Amino acid sequence: MSHIIILGAGVTGLQTAISLLSSPSTSNYKVTVIASHVPGDRSSDYTSPWAGGDWRSSASLSLEDSEVREWDKKTYDHWMMSLDDSVEEETTEAKECRLGLGRRMISYFWGADDSETTGHDGSGLWWKNDVRDFKILNLEDKIEVPKGGGAVFGIEFQSVCINVPRYLEILLDRAKNLGANVVRKEIKTSKGLVGVVRDAKQVILALVNCSGLSARNFVTKAEADRLFPIRGQTVLVKGEAKMGRSYTKIPNTNDQEVLYVIPRPGSGTTMLGGCKQSQNWNCEVDNDLSERILDRVKREGLAEELRSGKGGEFEVISAQVGLRPGRHGGPRVELEKNGPVEDIYIVHAYGHAGAGYQNSVGSAEKVTKIIRGLV
Incomplete structure (x- = not known):
């Protein structure tokens, strides 16, 4: 069974776990989410709980933003479809509580x-x-x-x-129900991604870097300077x-x-x-x-x-x-260009700025597509 490790349990990391485990081509993978903070924590380092949040795309009409526009549209459509789906005798208030939306x-x-x-x-x-x-x-x-x-x-x-705190809890529960293993663990950033890979001591197909600002500890200095x-x-x-x-x-x-x-x-x-x-x-x-x-x-x-x-x-x-x-340059969602680390593929998904929620579904689908292509 292919094993995927996701670094980070913010909206990007949790939605990525859900996308991987609900996509027919990757649903049989083992997915482990490793994070210093999980829903319920209150730390300024853990950005997701502090969001407003609502859907309002800030992507421009430029060619450079074409992919981000696609992510935002997919998220809007996904959320609206979820809110359109009805459960017998469920009130609007009960549905909003169930979805966090x-x-x-x-x-x-x-x-x-x-x-x-x-x-x-x-x-x-x-x-x-x-x-x-x-x-x-x-x-x-x-x-x-x-x-x-x-x-x-x-x-x-x-x-x-x-309802951001509620929504994060829902994402966490859904990821776990789909089979994700969520591990609260302080990542030793001084060792970089090589250290994370070695510490895992498991056979891993890919590591997905959804660590937000902490990504600067796992990338080259030139890339870290962009964060x-x-x-x-x-x-x-x-x-x-x-x-x-x-x-x-x-x-x-x-x-x-x-x-x-x-x-x-x-x-x-x-x-x-x-x-x-x-x-x-x-x-x-x-x-x-x-x-x-x-x-x-x-x-x-x-x-x-x-x-x-x-x-x-x-x-x-x-x-x-x-x-x-x-x-600088917008979100990075791509396969590491310098090749695998210790024979493990690295996929990056960070730098979403204030658009993490509205990017979340589309960005996670891109990560899933990248990982699907590795097998």
């Missing part, structure tokens, strides 16, 4: 024009015709637009919001927003700070954000930034239904920091 309308606003706002007709968004209920918003309608008055373009569509953190900070508040909302390029705002409101279906909570601070390794909560996040959401009036606290304030549950795994 929920359909929600989401509105997006831009405070300045860029390639995505070209023509103000959606033509700058490759996914315009691939998502449900897409429409251009009338900015003259003051009910659902940012109250600051700075938006130059806005859209709305049916997306999928994620960098994108710091994100969010505030979790009580109550579920009725829909998702996001606002970027906000006038008179630091260009590394954005606004988003992402309900976590079935959790009774909503994630407010946020920031995208490249090259920032600081895992401590910036209290001033938390205040700016809350003040910005209030100023723009994009989550009024959540202001249930004393004096019309948000009821804050927690503030948290996560480091997204950025990579």
Whole structure:
């Protein structure tokens, strides 16, 4: 029986295990997931639990992004199909709890024009015709637009919001039920991939590197230099927003700070954000930034239904920091070009930055296709 080892139990690693074990050509493989952190852990080094998260492709119309566009579409279609499937007498609430996913309308606003706002007709968004209920918003309608008055373009569509902690637990359980062996183990990074392979002391066909930012410990120095953190900070508040909302390029705002409101279906909570601070390794909560996040959401009036606290304030549950795994050149999902290590094939799947969830199904399918071709 062919044995595959997956490094990392974030959304990328767990979805890859599921894809391998549910694909007819690889379902009989032995799959072992080795990770320092697993669902339920709370560490800034473990990026997946800190995601917002929702589906909104950030891939461009460029040729370079064609594969990422394909991954994003596959994930959207997969999630929608899962939500479309019905179980007898199952309520919407029960289905969202079972899946960790929920359909929600989401509105997006831009405070300045860029390639995505070209023509103000959606033509700058490759996914315009691939998502449900897409429409251009009338900015003259003051009910659902940012109250600051700075938006130059806005859209709305049916997306999928994620109850991230629940979804990760579901992926873990599904991987185990399909036969994956999940091992919590601190990886000795000083030995690199050769050390991981030797420590396994087993006959292995391939090792899949889904280790996120930690991948820098398992690759060449030139490749490691391409990896960098994108710091994100969010505030979790009580109550579920009725829909998702996001606002970027906000006038008179630091260009590394954005606004988003992402309900976590079935959790009774909503994630407010946020920031995208490249090259920032600081895992401590910036209290001033938390205040700016809350003040910005209030100023723009994009989550009024959540202001249930004393004096019309948000009821804050927690503030948290996560480091997204950025990579110059975009995500790396490929067979190691330098050949096998100790006769074991190496497949890389890391560098998805803030798109790990929306890339997850398509990226995992590519890994499965690569491994299928090794036999």
